[in-house]
Amino acid sequence: MKILPSIGFNDFSGSAGNVTARKVGDKTYLSSRTKHARTKTPSQAATRCRFTDATRGYANITEEQRQGWISLAARLGRYFTSSGYVTMTGHNLFVAINSYRQLCGKPITADAPPEIKPSRYIRWRDLWITPEHIVFTHVGIRQSPSEVLLIETYPSPSPSIKNGWSRTVILTVCPETDWGDVDITEAFIQKYGAPLTIGQDLYMKVSWLDSECGYLAEFTHIAFPALKNTTYSSGLVYTPRARITMDDIEPETEFFVCEAMDYELSPGSKIASNSITIRVMEGGSTIDNFRFNHHGLPEAFYAAERTYQYARGTAEQRYFIQCVYVLIFNITSKYIYIAWVTGIDTVHFETFGTYYFTI
Amino acid sequence: MITLTTNNFGAGSVTLKDYQRSSLCVLNGKITVDPIHPDYITATRLELDLPSDFAMPRSAVSTAILVSNAPIYRFGTVLHCWIEDNKLCLEKLTAWDSFGFYDIHINAAFVTRGYRGAFSKTPQKDLTILNAGDLFRFNVYRYVETDSIVYFIATFYSFPTYYDNGQGPFTMQLSGFATDVHVEIPLIVNGDTIMQQQKGSMITIGTFENGNLTFSYPENGKTMGGYNSFFNFFAVRG
Numbered sequence: 001m002k003i004l005p006s007i008g009f010n011d012f013s014g015s016a017g018n019v020t021a022r023k024v025g026d027k028t029y030l031s032s033r034t035k036h037a038r039t040k041t042p043s044q045a046a047t048r049c050r051f052t053d054a055t056r057g058y059a060n061i062t063e064e065q066r067q068g069w070i071s072l073a074a075r076l077g078r079y080f081t082s083s084g085y086v087t088m089t090g091h092n093l094f095v096a097i098n099s100y101r102q103l104c105g106k107p108i109t110a111d112a113p114p115e116i117k118p119s120r121y122i123r124w125r126d127l128w129i130t131p132e133h134i135v136f137t138h139v140g141i142r143q144s145p146s147e148v149l150l151i152e153t154y155p156s157p158s159p160s161i162k163n164g165w166s167r168t169v170i171l172t173v174c175p176e177t178d179w180g181d182v183d184i185t186e187a188f189i190q191k192y193g194a195p196l197t198i199g200q201d202l203y204m205k206v207s208w209l210d211s212e213c214g215y216l217a218e219f220t221h222i223a224f225p226a227l228k229n230t231t232y233s234s235g236l237v238y239t240p241r242a243r244i245t246m247d248d249i250e251p252e253t254e255f256f257v258c259e260a261m262d263y264e265l266s267p268g269s270k271i272a273s274n275s276i277t278i279r280v281m282e283g284g285s286t287i288d289n290f291r292f293n294h295h296g297l298p299e300a301f302y303a304a305e306r307t308y309q310y311a312r313g314t315a316e317q318r319y320f321i322q323c324v325y326v327l328i329f330n331i332t333s334k335y336i337y338i339a340w341v342t343g344i345d346t347v348h349f350e351t352f353g354t355y356y357f358t359i
Numbered sequence: 360m361i362t363l364t365t366n367n368f369g370a371g372s373v374t375l376k377d378y379q380r381s382s383l384c385v386l387n388g389k390i391t392v393d394p395i396h397p398d399y400i401t402a403t404r405l406e407l408d409l410p411s412d413f414a415m416p417r418s419a420v421s422t423a424i425l426v427s428n429a430p431i432y433r434f435g436t437v438l439h440c441w442i443e444d445n446k447l448c449l450e451k452l453t454a455w456d457s458f459g460f461y462d463i464h465i466n467a468a469f470v471t472r473g474y475r476g477a478f479s480k481t482p483q484k485d486l487t488i489l490n491a492g493d494l495f496r497f498n499v500y501r502y503v504e505t506d507s508i509v510y511f512i513a514t515f516y517s518f519p520t521y522y523d524n525g526q527g528p529f530t531m532q533l534s535g536f537a538t539d540v541h542v543e544i545p546l547i548v549n550g551d552t553i554m555q556q557q558k559g560s561m562i563t564i565g566t567f568e569n570g571n572l573t574f575s576y577p578e579n580g581k582t583m584g585g586y587n588s589f590f591n592f593f594a595v596r597g
Contacts, residue, residue, distance in 0.1 A: 126475075137475065141416075179473030239475040264419070266470040268383045269481040273419030273470050300478050308501060308512040310422055310437040310591055319436035319454060321547050321560040323514055323589045341499060342514045342587050344549055344560055352439060353422035354468045355591070356510045358481050358501045 051099055053108065058094045061110045068112035069094045076116070097214040104148055104173055104211035118217030119150065119207040124182075126231040128238045129202055129224050131195040135238070136182040142208060149174040150209040150216070151184060155192060156201040164203035165221065173209075181241070196226040242300030244328075249336065250293045255284030258292050258338075260350070263326065265300050270357035272307045276326065277350045278338055286345035290338040294330075301330040306337075307355040313346035320344035324351050363447065366407040369396035373407060375465065376542075378507050378595045379414035384469040385508045385593045386447070387542050392463060394456035405449040405463075409442065418442035418469035424545040426462045426562050427455030431577050434559035435461075435545070442469055454558050464545050464564075466592035468510070489532040494519050498586070502536065509537050512591040519576075520550060520584035527575035538570040542594040546574055552582040567594065 058066070070090035077088055098108045125138035139149070152168035172187040189195055196202060207219030229237050242265035251258040256278060263274035280286050306327040313320040322343030328336050338351070363373045375388035390407070393399060423440040426433050439450040447465075455461055484504050488495045496517035503510040519529045549561040561583050565574035576583045 137473065179471065181473055236475075241473060241475055242478070243472075264472050265478060266382065266419070266472060266474050267476065267478060268470070269479045271383065271468060271470050271481075273421070273472065275420055308499065308514075308591060312437045315454075318558045319452070319560075320553075321436055321549070323512075323547075323591065342589050343547060344553060344587075352420050353437070354419060354470055355512070356481050356501065356503045358483055358503070 051095065053102065055095055057098060057108045057110070058091050065110050065112070066090060072112040072116070096216070100150075100209060100214035100216055101211065103170065104209070104214065106211055106214070113213050113215075115213075116215050117210040117213040118215050119209040119219060121218050121220045122149070122206050122208060126233055126236060127222070127224070128229075128231050129196065129226045130229055130238065131197060131226060132185070133238050134184045134188055134196070134202070138180045139177045139182050140180065142176060144210065146210050146212040147208045148211045149177065149182060150207050150219070151182075152205040153188065154203040155196060156203065159199070159201065161201070164201065164223070165205070168203055168205050198226050198228055200226050202226060240298045242298045244294065244297060244336070248294050248297060253292070254281070255288070256280045256290045258290070265357060270300075270305070271354060272326075272357045273354045274307070274309075274326065275350065275352040276338060278348070280347040286347055287340040291335050292338075293335045296334060297328070297330045301328050303331065303359070304329050305357050305359055307357050308341065309351050309353050309355050311343075311349045311351035313344070314348045314350065317346035317348050320346050322346070322349065326351070361410055361413070363407040363409060366405065367398060368402045368405050369393060369398035376595045381414050382471050384415045384418070384442075385467070385595050386469070387466050387594055389543065390463045390465070392461050394453070394459065394461065402451060404451050407447045409445050409447055411445065413445060415442055415469055415471065416445045417471065419472050421467040421469050423449055423463050423465045423467060424562070425452060425455070425559075426464060426545055426564070427559065428458040428461055429455055430458075431579055432561040432583065433563070433577075434557060435562045436559045438463065440465060440467060464543070466542060466544050466594060468508070468593040484535060486536055487534040489534050490530070493517060494524065494529065495531045504537055506596070508593055508595055509540055510593050511536070512589070514589040515586055518584055518586060518588040521576045521580045521582070522550075524584070525576075526578060526580070528573055529575065531572040533570050533572070536567070536570040537596055539596050540594045541568050542566070542592070544590055544592045546588060546590050548576070548583045548588045550582040550585045550587060554582075565590070
């Protein structure tokens, strides 16, 4: 039989059942013990695992290392977590920093960092929060290669919830932006299983976090209801970039394969930067028109326009140079031609560079 | 002009003609590489520091042309070239290192990505070959001229061959091409023949000046030139 101490007396601190008593000064406080639900989503399991690893890690470090963390914690005073300020201890700091390091794919560090690089706010120009898109633009450039974007979200299930800041959870860590764009639509749907609905409030905390340091300090608070299509700030309707990737095409045909496709238009008037790799299969002709169907492209590709460009055989194809064109149809027909024009044709080549997009 | 004084492959200062805007830059010039320099040997890619106030700290992929010192034909190929962290970066290819010093010609545009605005059509301009005939006849060309830069790609039905026309020099006289462009460009002039053990394509260097293109073939460049020849470049005006 388990004998439980009574907590019905003034000087007692401890737990009995789900009740915990603690004594602060002359007063004793009772609180119910919090137990986390046993249900585990993969991301919850990963978070708990990181936390457990970091906690256990602290027990394995040397006394000298421990003193380093205690000293650093004392210098920092209080630690700002996503749920508010907490009193800083060496253990807290060790667990917090190493949890974020692990989140960023870094190993646990036993030594306190010599220099603290706190996370910082982000800037952005356009932000679409719609059922179809959650996209930031012009997020800016990271200050060092170790910086990542840490994004926490909370989609409020009810308009009656007026403050969702303490409920945000980590949605994703972006190693870098895509030319200033941060598109979290897919990560959002993967995490929550459904897109936002129009009018639903989305709370976000976003920061540039130094993944080596792992010290979360400042982050940008963003909370808006989902709109039908317009952006927060300039009011622009969502416009996709004039870009073609492997996801947009059917890359395999009987006689040739498109192994890589990355094509994008930039202004001035229209200049394309791109990199495309083609392999001709047995039975195919190297001076054929390599035609790949696409699934529909942004309207900027509105007519039969093309780039004439250099192409280079692979090392096995002795780096021979040829001239090809990349011709894009996007009105009634939906395909892309890559065609030999002149030079030494090869069965495996890459065409790349920056060229005017002309008729 | 910009001067790039430091690099990671042991070359001296490099001067490039430049057009700089935050969304479009054009660079023209030549870099000479010593493939036995210790810094070159250890480099995984070639990097040249751009001036700190250069307008574009990062670009999408562009091109450069490697022109080797291989006897007669100066075989070479196209290299990846881009701007990253305020450095001009070039792919390192060692296929022609055994021939000693080689040149990298940059006559390319650099752009950024992530644009979501409207586009207008690219304005093109017609050109005429004044001395068209047996020596020069366009197959396909595209010529774009702005106040600051030009872009010109041309392939040919007729182009001089060493076999029929000798070493030259040859001049393609153009009407309509900007007369204030002075640029040296690699011409891809591999004829029908591919030599055994050949790596890369045959290249000769041409010069645009006063609106005309002038070039010649090296002595014994027997299989150079003809209808397979072409060029593709951006150049800064003025």
